[in-house]
Amino acid sequence: MNEQKNVGFQDVRDEVLNRIQTRIWPQGSLLPTELELAAEFGCARATVNRALRELADQGIVTRKRKGGTRVVTTPVKQARLPIAVVRQTIEDMNAEYRYALVSRTLIDCPAWLQAKLGLPEGTQILHLRCMHHADNRPFQYEERWINTAAVPHVMDEDFLSTGPNEWLLAEVPFSNAEIAFSAVPATGPLQDFLSVPPGTPLFQLERTTWFRNTPVTFVRMTFHQGYQMRTTY
Numbered sequence: 001m002n003e004q005k006n007v008g009f010q011d012v013r014d015e016v017l018n019r020i021q022t023r024i025w026p027q028g029s030l031l032p033t034e035l036e037l038a039a040e041f042g043c044a045r046a047t048v049n050r051a052l053r054e055l056a057d058q059g060i061v062t063r064k065r066k067g068g069t070r071v072v073t074t075p076v077k078q079a080r081l082p083i084a085v086v087r088q089t090i091e092d093m094n095a096e097y098r099y100a101l102v103s104r105t106l107i108d109c110p111a112w113l114q115a116k117l118g119l120p121e122g123t124q125i126l127h128l129r130c131m132h133h134a135d136n137r138p139f140q141y142e143e144r145w146i147n148t149a150a151v152p153h154v155m156d157e158d159f160l161s162t163g164p165n166e167w168l169l170a171e172v173p174f175s176n177a178e179i180a181f182s183a184v185p186a187t188g189p190l191q192d193f194l195s196v197p198p199g200t201p202l203f204q205l206e207r208t209t210w211f212r213n214t215p216v217t218f219v220r221m222t223f224h225q226g227y228q229m230r231t232t233y
Helices: 009-021 033-042 045-057 086-092 111-117 150-158 162-171 188-193
Strands: 061-064 068-069 097-108 124-134 139-149 175-185 201-211 214-223
Touching: 009 033, 009 150, 061 214, 068 150, 086 097, 086 124, 086 139, 086 162, 111 214, 139 162, 139 188, 162 214
Parallel strands: none
Antiparallel strands: 061 068, 097 124, 124 139, 139 214, 175 201, 201 214
């Protein structure tokens, strides 16, 4: 990068984002100083400052005077509608949490998900199905698809002891998310895993998260009968 001529703030911004995404600078890490980055990229300190300010505005990094620039641990966008860790939700109910991985399969991205996420044909997707229990009662059935191109180190995780939601929040930054809520009837695996009669209305949440316009994961979470979602603003 230091041989590049006419380096603009977009070049610096994109390279910093790339290093965050590839975990060269993981969540919580302190970035080099503006002077150090300016020397590396061969540009003015003001160029670096503008790049970092834009990343701060996007909630990717936080900046403190005399404290430097740090990769955020919990992106700003989460504060508006928190992405709950189901384990914490259950433990906050004073219930015992139990997690089980139902299946973990590497597949070619199905056509419906390609269209939804704008992924090219042949993209590899990690497909996970999981169960979360509260006091040995079914609480949430989770079906998740993770874009391995966006999160290559996901292939090193077996998800036998930690659920993908909790792992992703700790390991992978995201810049924006889309959430949809609906009521669905219990059919097939839903009635079996959540132990309800066929046709029982259930609360379902679908969420897609992106980083730098690259889709990271799509998840469909279906909750036990009578579940209510609460949030604060």
